[in-house]
Amino acid sequence: MGKNRTLTSVLAVSALTLTLMSCSSDKPSPDDAAAVLAEGLSSADVSASSFTAGTPAQVNTELETLLAGMGPVRPAVTVAGIDEDAENDGAAAARLSYAWDVNMDSAPDWSYESTAQLRRGDDDAWQVQWAPSVLFEPLADGDRLVRTTSPGLRGEILDRNGQPLMSSRPVLRIGINKPDVPAEQQAASATALAELAGLDPAGYAAQVEASGPEAFVEAIVQRQEADGPVTPEALAGIPGALSLPDSRVLAPTRTFARALLGTVGEATAELIEGSGGRLSAGDQTGLSGLQQQYDEQLQGAPGVAVTLENTSGSNIVFSTNSSDGTPLQTSLDPRLQTLAEGILEDEPSASAIVAVQPSTGDVLTVANGPGSEGQQTALLGQYPPGSTFKIATSLALLRQGSTPDSVLSCPAELTVDGRKFNNAGTYPAAFVGDIPLRDAFAQSCNTAFISTRDAVSQEALAAAAADLGIAVEQPIGTPGFFGSVPETAEGTNHAASLIGQGEVLASPLAMAVAAASVGKGERVTPVLVSADPAAGEEPTSSAAAEPAETTGAGSLTAAEAASLRELMRGVVTDGGAAMLLEVPGEPVLAKTGTAEFGSETPPRTHAWVVALQGDLAVAVFVAEGELGSTSGGPLMQAFLDGAAG
Structure with a gap:
């Protein structure tokens, strides 16, 4: 019986121990509470945590104050470990690991640990003993x-x-300094300064009114060496107007x-x-x-x-x-860029000059006239290229077996599917009838090229254009439009394509690349933005155009390019670009062109000229011009004259 009693006692004690262990294991672990706190601190929202004093909303408000000066930067918080109190199972300390990316480069750079004290509540749930030091040990209230x-x-x-x-240059920040002018005078001063600076008076006055009482409200930043529009004398007459010296990264001219x-x-x-x-x-x-x-x-x-x-x-x-x-x-050449902009400065409509070096593909100038009103006509303009596109049509003809001496029919008028096509009003009557390709190209006979519509398919025309770089996308490092030539077109659309109208579009960049390809004897790959030579790296852009696919160097042959150069030289010696004969230096090769647009009678025209001289290819475009030889021609002559100087 003694042995039985002993066994019974042992079993009873064991059962009690298991019961106590079971009850203890049912209580929540501090690990979960620490993990929830870490997640909340990472987003500055601890609504899911429980606190020994104060509500989650109150702690969130304090967090907002503590972090207001950190901008959008928030830490990544994880639990580094839990230290439980061996003598008190209702207390624990969570070690929190913080990793901040304070310079916003996607890699943590500031790391540390802090401690959060945890206490078990009456319901056995763990609560956080909040203090600013939980966020960062040295932090205290306030x-x-x-x-x-x-x-x-x-x-x-x-x-x-x-x-x-571009480099840092001295400027003047000009505006109204509100502490220097009585409140009742501020609106009048703002209006006067806005009118002087060419701003919207009502808008600037409202901006001044909405600013704080100690604010300096900038109206305009002006180069320090500039003559105006805001002169020191004019500024002195406006109460509260102030000019502050500063610096800005600026180009040589505005x-x-x-x-x-x-x-x-x-x-x-x-x-x-x-x-x-x-x-x-x-x-x-x-x-x-x-x-x-x-x-x-x-x-x-x-x-x-x-x-x-x-x-x-x-x-x-x-x-x-x-x-x-x-x-x-x-790849910009500042001398040629300045030259081109000076030549365009009096052109009232949108205009551009793009120059490309055939041997390298370097884009030397990307000049837009004031009529472009800040738009990127040179690289992104989308216009029918008119007769300058006859370079591509001629290439397609050469591939059908034609030569510069092959005879084409150049009637005064040609009807295709009910639509009449004519030559320019200034077209010389002596070149109507059967004429060689060289004369049709030099005199720019529209009807001669349209007469080849059965021999030159739209697909062949598109392929020839592509081999000159037209409608072939290239990653030049910034957005650019390289043209559009439909691969299928019939009837009047196909006829119009042969003379660079209809659905054919190009930019000045595209036509300069085409001329450069003729000069080089193979399709040119243009380059505008390239790798940093010191770093040996490709440029990085957070907003660059998507890389465009290219199809190698194309299939333009040296013999084809030589024939095209012969045709382009004829435009200067015998055709519409005779003024380019006077340009000093190597012989100039060219093609003029116009493209009609609008619904007026007579229609308005875009004027184009492309030219080659040595290792220089140039496209000149004027949105509302006369014939290419009378509008674009003088601009081209001025550019080539200046480039040779």
């Missing part, structure tokens, strides 16, 4: 974290010789390659929102053109400092050094 950035030197956009196209290079200025709200935290208010950034497209490369990585601030002052708790931006290499 403190906050503040992130500031300091940019490195902005990378320069370089010309083909490695010299900067208009120099502006549509291509773009501008640099203070980040707009839209750019800040779309930057993913890379930009902050007050940052200088690219606002347009290559400066915006390659801003991330040019800007480099900013230096970042995180300070702990309170009413007593501030101290830096973390910092990184800035790194300078990487230069952006272009």
